[in-house]
Every structure is written in C-alpha cells, then in structure tokens.
Amino acid sequence: MNSIIIPNLKNVDDQILWICNNGTKVQYSTKQVWRDLRPIVDTKRWYHVVWFTHMIPKHAFIFWLAIWDGLSTKVRVQKWNPMVDDKCCLCDQVSESVEHLFFRCDYSKVLWERMKSKLLFKGLTDKLQEMVETLSNYPYKNQIWNIINRLVIAAAVYFVWQERNLRILQGKKRNVQDLVEYAQSYIRVKMLTFKVNNSAAVAKAEEIWGVQFKRK
Numbered sequence: 763m764n765s766i767i768i769p770n771l772k773n774v775d776d777q778i779l780w781i782c783n784n785g786t787k788v789q790y791s792t793k794q795v796w797r798d799l800r801p802i803v804d805t806k807r808w809y810h811v812v813w814f815t816h817m818i819p820k821h822a823f824i825f826w827l828a829i830w831d832g833l834s835t836k837v838r839v840q841k842w843n844p845m846v847d848d849k850c851c852l853c854d855q856v857s858e859s860v861e862h863l864f865f866r867c868d869y870s871k872v873l874w875e876r877m878k879s880k881l882l883f884k885g886l887t888d889k890l891q892e893m894v895e896t897l898s899n900y901p902y903k904n905q906i907w908n909i910i911n912r913l914v915i916a917a918a919v920y921f922v923w924q925e926r927n928l929r930i931l932q933g934k935k936r937n938v939q940d941l942v943e944y945a946q947s948y949i950r951v952k953m954l955t956f957k958v959n960n961s962a963a964v965a966k967a968e969e970i971w972g973v974q975f976k977r978k
C-alpha cells in the first residue's frame with residue numbers, strides 16, 4: 763500500500779480517454795477505436811474498378827468477392843470438404859473455379875459473348891484478373907465507356923453467380939438467352955439514371971444500348 767502513488771485528484775470531471783496505437787491519449791471515439799483495431803492493408807490499385815458512384819452495389823459486392831476468389835465456388839469448398847462434388851452446375855463437365863464459372867463455361871460463355879458485343883473495351887478476355895488489371899490502368903474518370911465497361915463485367919459475374927445459386931439452392935434453371943436479355947435490361951435501367959453531356963462516345967453508347975441518357 764505504501765508503494766501506491768496516490769492520484770492527485772482535481773476538481774474536474776472525469777474523461778474517457780483512448781490510448782492510440784502510437785501511445786497518444788485522445789478523446790474516446792468509436793472512429794478512433796475502429797482505426798486502431800481494424801487491420802491496415804494497402805489500398806488495391808483496382809478498387810475503383812469495383813467501387814464507384816454508378817456501380818450497382820450488389821453487383822459490386824459479388825464482383826469484389828470474385829476478384830478476391832472469396833466466393834464459395836465448389837473448387838474452394840472442396841478444399842474444406844473433399845467429399846463435395848466440384849463439377850460446375852452449369853455444364854456438369856469441368857471443376858467449378860472462378861475462371862471457369864464466369865467466362866469459360868459453355869453457359870456463361872454465351873452470356874459473356876453477348877455482353878461483350880455491347881462494349882468498347884480492347885482488354886476483353888476470358889480471364890477475370892487480366893481484365894481487372896487492364897481496367898485498373900484506365901483513368902477512372904466518369905467517362906461513359908469507362909462506366910459501362912465496369913458495370914457490364916460486374917453484371918456478367920453477378921448474373922452467372924445468381925444462376926448458379928438458383929440451380930443449387932432452388933433447383934431452377936434459366937435459359938441463357940433469357941438471362942442475357944434480363945441482364946442487359948437491368949443495365950439499361952441503371953443507365954437511365956446517368957446524367958451526361960453530349961459527345962460522340964455518349965451517342966455511340968446510346969446507339970449500342972438503345973437508351974436515351976438524361977442530359978446535364
């Protein structure tokens with residue numbers, strides 16, 4: 763007891779303080795706590811390929827997971843459970859990996875070819891990582907085709923994932939032509955929210971997609 767330093771109490775109100783990672787004491791706030799507790803990782807060069815104003819949030823989320831290989835594809839599930847059949851449920855021929863499922867499967871290839879035909883993007887391949895890398899090198903200004911390219915690739919991934927889940931979880935199937943029509947009309951509805959200035963690129967996009975954007 764003799765060794766305890768008696769605090770020098772002053773006639774001031776108590777305060778809740780937070781000791782930051784760097785040792786400084788600051789006013790407690792959830793913001794600072796979150797900053798200190800969350801894992802800090804480098805910003806990915808490609809984040810703007812996924813996250814931007816005109817992106818459809820649920821498409822962005824699935825697209826982001828696909829890029830990280832974070833979706834529960836059968837190949838991934840099989841790593842935890844070797845008893846799982848890893849065959850793609852769209853073609854029942856090949857192991858269901860991200861690259862196969864979204865761009866190389868006979869089913870998704872049809873969807874992807876039809877979606878690609880409405881894009882002006884030279885970096886189109888059947889490799890997700892390659893396309894994301896190419897897109898990440900583009901200036902991420904709100905130029906109309908930059909937006910459409912990212913929107914359409916994310917939609918292609920989202921709708922194939924949705925179809926795959928529909929088959930596994932509900933035992934339902936959609937014809938790929940119907941899915942293409944649905945995916946493209948979904949994108950057209952999103953396009954109706956765009957506000958653009960007149961330009962040759964805008965006129966081309968309107969012609970290809972059969973939509974009329976709002977003018978600023």
Ligand SMILES: [Zn+2]
Nearest residue numbers: 850852853867
């Ligand atoms: Zn397949």
